[in-house]
Amino acid sequence: MSMSEDERDELRRKFEAYAESRDPALRDQLVTAHLGLAEYLARRFANRGEPLDDLVQVASVGLLKAVDRFDPDRGLEFSTYATPTIVGELKRHFRDKGWAVRVPRRVQELHLRLGKVVSSLSQDVGRSPTIAEIAERAGASEEEVLEAMEAGRAYRFASLDAPGSAGDDENQSLASQLGEDDPLMAGIEHRVALSPLIAELPRREQLILHLRFFEGLTQSEIAGRLGISQMHVSRLLARSLAKLRGSADDT
Amino acid sequence: MEHVGKEAEVRLSIPASPEFLRLARLAAAGLASRMGFTYDEVEDLRIAIDELCFSLVGNSGRPGTIVLRYWMQDDGLVVEGVGQFDDGMGTSPALSPLSQQILKAVVDEHELTIGKDGPEFRLVKRHNAG
Numbered sequence: 001m002s003m004s005e006d007e008r009d010e011l012r013r014k015f016e017a018y019a020e021s022r023d024p025a026l027r028d029q030l031v032t033a034h035l036g037l038a039e040y041l042a043r044r045f046a047n048r049g050e051p052l053d054d055l056v057q058v059a060s061v062g063l064l065k066a067v068d069r070f071d072p073d074r075g076l077e078f079s080t081y082a083t084p085t086i087v088g089e090l091k092r093h094f095r096d097k098g099w100a101v102r103v104p105r106r107v108q109e110l111h112l113r114l115g116k117v118v119s120s121l122s123q124d125v126g127r128s129p130t131i132a133e134i135a136e137r138a139g140a141s142e143e144e145v146l147e148a149m150e151a152g153r154a155y156r157f158a159s160l161d162a163p164g165s166a167g168d169d170e171n172q173s174l175a176s177q178l179g180e181d182d183p184l185m186a187g188i189e190h191r192v193a194l195s196p197l198i199a200e201l202p203r204r205e206q207l208i209l210h211l212r213f214f215e216g217l218t219q220s221e222i223a224g225r226l227g228i229s230q231m232h233v234s235r236l237l238a239r240s241l242a243k244l245r246g247s248a249d250d251t
Numbered sequence: 252m253e254h255v256g257k258e259a260e261v262r263l264s265i266p267a268s269p270e271f272l273r274l275a276r277l278a279a280a281g282l283a284s285r286m287g288f289t290y291d292e293v294e295d296l297r298i299a300i301d302e303l304c305f306s307l308v309g310n311s312g313r314p315g316t317i318v319l320r321y322w323m324q325d326d327g328l329v330v331e332g333v334g335q336f337d338d339g340m341g342t343s344p345a346l347s348p349l350s351q352q353i354l355k356a357v358v359d360e361h362e363l364t365i366g367k368d369g370p371e372f373r374l375v376k377r378h379n380a381g
């Protein structure tokens with residue numbers, strides 16, 4: 001984030017000019033010059049279950065607001081002024097999502113346990129277990145199990161996509177490392193004809209969509225085939241569908 | 252619960268907005284659970300409810316309500332939803348080919364039509380466990 005005195009002066013002049021002229025080209029330059037700050041702050045909110053890309057966008061909105069409101073005459077450094085604005089924007093983002101995300105701790109804990117319970121039970125009974133069976137095994141009520149299943153939808157969508165321990169690359173998540181033969185992807189043209197947005201999904205999400213909705217495999221079968229838990233399959237499906245819906249509006 | 256008829260009906264009215272759809276899913280899941288549906292079947296049902304409800308309200312919701320009716324029947328669960336919107340009928344609802352494909356995979360029957368109060372859907376999820 002450090003910049004030279006010259007750069008600092010240059011930016012200060014630009015801020016002064018922008019305060020006068022409100023020239024969009026200057027605004028672009030000022031925003032671009034500080035994108036690093038937005039990204040830096042966005043990263044501090046990563047690992048809370050939101051994709052980093054989304055957070056950077058939210059932070060950038062905060063940055064835009066800060067550029068527009070900054071008054072260079074007051075002698076503050078821009079970064080000092082912008083940080084609380086950007087952080088405020090990020091916090092608001094989480095708060096607005098909070099309605100769906102707020103889940104009682106007991107249900108959160110059950111949600112985390114549920115994956116194992118469902119897979120061991122599925123093996124024991126040789127089919128997808130009923131909710132009553134899951135509740136009994138988990139020592140919870142049926143309502144709690146249902147809440148916990150629902151929690152998987154709102155709560156920590158990103159957990160599967162969270163970068164693996166290996167590094168920063170968002171594509172290096174656990175699920176993306178699952179190998180799968182290309183023949184399974186063969187029907188892609190057919191599916192893409194239904195929605196071009198499918199092609200933009202990560203490959204494993206395309207695969208799961210394909211197996212579930214085109215090949216008619218159940219979630220448990222897909223889980224067995226890919227060697228991931230059924231909860232993960234469920235979350236990825238919900239996530240893909242949400243994405244397909246979300247981007248449908250943009251087209 | 253012997254006094255609960257075999258064909259019990261439950262109604263739910265929610266604001267036509269995505270954040271309330273979880274209640275629609277939970278109600279369906281709760282009834283399906285009572286009926287002994289499996290985890291897989293409950294998941295399917297929730298996907299179908301989402302797909303159809305979103306087709307009524309769109310991604311950002313509409314002013315108005317969705318009235319959902321759930322029927323527990325001998326062989327499965329029937330869910331109907333009617334959108335009652337303050338901003339008029341809008342464009343007639345349509346399921347994308349992808350939505351059709353998804354619904355075909357997760358429920359036994361589905362339809363989306365225009366009723367007298369607004370767009371409405373109906374789905375049937377049969378009980379295939381065991």
